Amino acid sequence: MARYPESAPFGRTTTRPWRKRGLARTKGGEKWTGEPFAIKGWSARARAIIGDCLGHIAADSYRRGKFLASALVYTKESNEPGEGFWGLAETVGLLHTKSKDARLLFWFEHVALARAWYAANK
Numbered sequence: 001m002a003r004y005p006e007s008a009p010f011g012r013t014t015t016r017p018w019r020k021r022g023l024a025r026t027k028g029g030e031k032w033t034g035e036p037f038a039i040k041g042w043s044a045r046a047r048a049i050i051g052d053c054l055g056h057i058a059a060d061s062y063r064r065g066k067f068l069a070s071a072l073v074y075t076k077e078s079n080e081p082g083e084g085f086w087g088l089a090e091t092v093g094l095l096h097t098k099s100k101d102a103r104l105l106f107w108f109e110h111v112a113l114a115r116a117w118y119a120a121n122k
Helices: 044-065 083-091 100-120
Strands: none
Touching: 044 083, 044 100, 083 100
């Protein structure tokens, strides 16, 4: 499990495979959606390293802007964040429900917060 600096409200995170799809805009303003990358054949260790990196990014974004940047990452299969995102949000006390609707609202809010923060902090 990853350990985070005391300044972050994070004690640990789960390490789960993540699939990334870009949600940023280029300098010219056109939307870039990127392509998901497959993690088939990756070792459990490699997947854990990616999960740890994403956990550190989320911890830093929460410390700097009070949002989880990992909300911008979701699985190709479900088009939703993976268990690592939900586990992290629960572990640090940001999410207290198993309700599907409430969880999706939480995710959408963090996507919106992330987009707004990155737009204002280029």
